[in-house]
Amino acid sequence: MNSRRTLVMTRWMLATCALAGIVLVSKKWLHVNPTTVALSLLLLVLILASEWGLRYAIVVSVLAAACYNFFFLPPFDTFSIADTQNWLALLAFLATSIIASRLSQRVRDEADDAKAHQRELDTLLRLSKELLQSESVSALLTSLPASAVAITSATAGYLYLIDGNRLYQAGSASVSEVELPHLAQLANSLTGTQRAGDDFQIPLRSGVRPRGLFVLRLPQLSNDTADAMASLISLALDRVQALENLARGDAAKESERLRTLMIDSITHELRTPLTSIKGAATTLLSGGVSAEDSRELLSIIDEESDRLNRLVSEAVEMSQLDAQQVQMRMKTETVEELVEESVEACAWVRSQHDLRIDVPPHLKVSVDPVFFQKALCNLLENAAKYSENGTLIVVSAGVANNRVSISVADRGIGIDSTEQALIFERFYRARNGTSVSSGTGMGLAITRAVVQAHGGDIDVVSQPGRGSVFTVTLPIASA
Numbered sequence: 001m002n003s004r005r006t007l008v009m010t011r012w013m014l015a016t017c018a019l020a021g022i023v024l025v026s027k028k029w030l031h032v033n034p035t036t037v038a039l040s041l042l043l044l045v046l047i048l049a050s051e052w053g054l055r056y057a058i059v060v061s062v063l064a065a066a067c068y069n070f071f072f073l074p075p076f077d078t079f080s081i082a083d084t085q086n087w088l089a090l091l092a093f094l095a096t097s098i099i100a101s102r103l104s105q106r107v108r109d110e111a112d113d114a115k116a117h118q119r120e121l122d123t124l125l126r127l128s129k130e131l132l133q134s135e136s137v138s139a140l141l142t143s144l145p146a147s148a149v150a151i152t153s154a155t156a157g158y159l160y161l162i163d164g165n166r167l168y169q170a171g172s173a174s175v176s177e178v179e180l181p182h183l184a185q186l187a188n189s190l191t192g193t194q195r196a197g198d199d200f201q202i203p204l205r206s207g208v209r210p211r212g213l214f215v216l217r218l219p220q221l222s223n224d225t226a227d228a229m230a231s232l233i234s235l236a237l238d239r240v241q242a243l244e245n246l247a248r249g250d251a252a253k254e255s256e257r258l259r260t261l262m263i264d265s266i267t268h269e270l271r272t273p274l275t276s277i278k279g280a281a282t283t284l285l286s287g288g289v290s291a292e293d294s295r296e297l298l299s300i301i302d303e304e305s306d307r308l309n310r311l312v313s314e315a316v317e318m319s320q321l322d323a324q325q326v327q328m329r330m331k332t333e334t335v336e337e338l339v340e341e342s343v344e345a346c347a348w349v350r351s352q353h354d355l356r357i358d359v360p361p362h363l364k365v366s367v368d369p370v371f372f373q374k375a376l377c378n379l380l381e382n383a384a385k386y387s388e389n390g391t392l393i394v395v396s397a398g399v400a401n402n403r404v405s406i407s408v409a410d411r412g413i414g415i416d417s418t419e420q421a422l423i424f425e426r427f428y429r430a431r432n433g434t435s436v437s438s439g440t441g442m443g444l445a446i447t448r449a450v451v452q453a454h455g456g457d458i459d460v461v462s463q464p465g466r467g468s469v470f471t472v473t474l475p476i477a478s479a
């Protein structure tokens with residue numbers, strides 16, 4: 001506000017100095033004729049009109065006319081005019097400068113309008129590009145307020161949807177739950193964009209049905225742009241909804257295919273422990289087995305039934321993840337907390353290995369803590385299972401390209417490069433791993449499914465005999 005006032009004062013001072021300068025130079029030093037003076041003053045008025053606007057031009061025109069009369073029209077140094085022709089000259093000067101100023105101002109206004117129009121078109125174009133990038137309703141709803149706030153330079157923005165009474169906020173918006181009924185009422189009653197204080201309230205519709213309300217806090221927005229924004233947002237919502245419906249149809253087919261595949265794989269995998277259990281039980285029943293042998297046979301039955309148990313529960317978990325039947329309950333947590341909780345959940349790893357944790361504090365991710373801990377625990381247990389007791393295991397984390405990465409590194413047996421992509425497939429066990437430790441081959445498949453359900457990815461870098469580094473990358477949680 002202060003800087004604006006200073007600018008206005010400076011302009012007035014400069015305009016007055018320029019006027020005084022022209023009068024002084026023409027009168028004292030150049031002694032030019034009145035026509036030249038009038039043209040110089042007119043030029044000053046035109047420059048002011050085109051650069052700073054009509055206000056400056058009109059005031060300076062009147063002052064210039066007064067100076068012209070006082071200094072350059074006879075009788076000099078008085079405001080009276082002797083000759084009628086000079087009256088006409090003075091009036092012509094005043095009229096010309098005012099008309100020219102108005103014309104110049106009109107051109108200025110039109111240029112400003114065109115620029116504003118261009119800016120709003122740019123905004124709409126950028127918004128539509130942003131909106132087209134989302135492939136799911138949830139991704140679109142979460143990103144929309146933030147994108148709109150960033151693109152329009154608004155200070156705050158929020159999106160309210162009648163369906164599910166949902167609210168998504170960005171910027172400095174802080175709408176509380178208490179206000180939801182009011183928003184619902186507004187969304188149902190508004191027929192066009194309205195301004196409430198600094199807020200532009202834009203109703204969203206699906207056909208003729210009210211769908212919600214989009215609110216942007218910014219100083220200026222034309223109604224046409226607001227309406228175009230409402231149409232863009234509604235179209236984008238319809239588009240992702242249609243995409244999701246299509247994907248759901250495909251997913252149902254895929255889920256059916258996976259279920260069949262799963263049943264085939266499980267039947268195959270169950271056969272091995274069942275054959276061992278059956279063999280051991282038959283031998284025991286046939287009698288004549290020494291005490292030592294029967295102990296060994298019983299421990300085979302014990303181990304294999306544990307394996308069966310693990311296999312069945314992991315298979316159930318995997319098929320639920322495949323069918324997207326599990327509900328992720330996302331929470332923002334620090335990576336430090338998550339790692340500590342996972343280490344606690346598989347405490348045996350620490351008791352048998354030199355476990356080092358190198359995670360920066362305050363690094364946050366948005367995850368379902370229960371599922372994510374399980375995924376981290378799988379990686380820690382694998383690092384421990386496939387390396388010698390007492391060796392070093394390092395859990396580290398960092399940020400790169402706006403994503404958080406969490407790595408578990410071991411100095412174990414490593415994985416052959418030809419098998420590194422395969423170990424994430426269900427039931428796959430690497431050739432060198434089977435002799436080192438028992439397992440189901442499901443752990444990494446589950447881990448990958450969990451990480452992907454969080455919008456992340458998992459990767460491995462490994463060298464046989466040297467060790468492996470499993471890295472999970474996740475989107476960084478906004479503050």
Ligand code: ADP
Binds near residue numbers: 378383424441
């Ligand atoms: P499981 O450990 O039950 O066999 P996983 O799905 O967890 O099943 O792992 C699949 C395979 O990947 C393992 O059988 C093992 O061969 C290999 N693997 C996993 N983690 C490691 C690791 N840290 N070091 C070496 N090999 C590993």
